[in-house]
Amino acid sequence: MTENFLKRYSFNIAANDFINAGKASSAIKGNLKSMGINAHIVRRIAIISYEAEINIVIHSLGGQLHCDLYHDRIVITSNDVGPGINDIEMAMTEGFSTAPESVRELGFGAGMGLPNMKKYSDDFKITSGSNGTEIVITIFL
Numbered sequence: 001m002t003e004n005f006l007k008r009y010s011f012n013i014a015a016n017d018f019i020n021a022g023k024a025s026s027a028i029k030g031n032l033k034s035m036g037i038n039a040h041i042v043r044r045i046a047i048i049s050y051e052a053e054i055n056i057v058i059h060s061l062g063g064q065l066h067c068d069l070y071h072d073r074i075v076i077t078s079n080d081v082g083p084g085i086n087d088i089e090m091a092m093t094e095g096f097s098t099a100p101e102s103v104r105e106l107g108f109g110a111g112m113g114l115p116n117m118k119k120y121s122d123d124f125k126i127t128s129g130s131n132g133t134e135i136v137i138t139i140f141l
């Protein structure tokens with residue numbers, strides 16, 4: 001997996017930080033664009049990384065977002081420490097959300113983040129336990 005590794009962009013994401021929420025995914029988008037990655041692929045990765053970043057902000061106690069660039073693919077990894085997801089199948093269902101009212105007032109909580117991340121991925125893996133959640137998404141170039 002490391003033979004074609006070109007570059008890693010990493011970001012720390014703080015829980016409940018709605019001021020900076022979106023900055024990591026926006027930086028990933030800018031970096032990929034300036035590297036000449038196809039615009040359609042950049043758009044998919046921007047959506048995926050934004051939803052992953054916002055989920056860390058809203059649902060976890062904090063984590064990291066990584067974007068790994070290879071010759072043939074881009075891998076987005078989201079890691080967080082937090083309560084994790086009890087029922088992954090339920091969490092993946094369109095419209096399912098545990099977002100509190102205070103967060104819904106900010107426009108989040110439609111329950112569309114995880115389904116959209118999967119929709120825009122070529123490969124989507126999620127693992128979660130009572131200590132946190134990891135999502136690994138691959139997009140082929």
Ligand SMILES: Nc1ncnc2c1ncn2[C@@H]1O[C@H](COP(=O)(O)OP(=O)(O)OP(=O)(O)O)[C@@H](O)[C@H]1O
Nearest residue numbers: 055059084091097098099108109110111112113114
């Ligand atoms: N990193 C995470 N840690 C713990 N729970 C999570 C995490 N990400 C998602 N969840 C759980 O899965 C549910 C569905 O996530 P999803 O992103 O689809 O919707 P949402 O974040 O509630 O709303 P939206 O993304 O549409 O604003 C969340 O409401 C939450 O219960």
Ligand SMILES: [Mg+2]
Nearest residue numbers: 054055113114
């Ligand atoms: Mg979400």
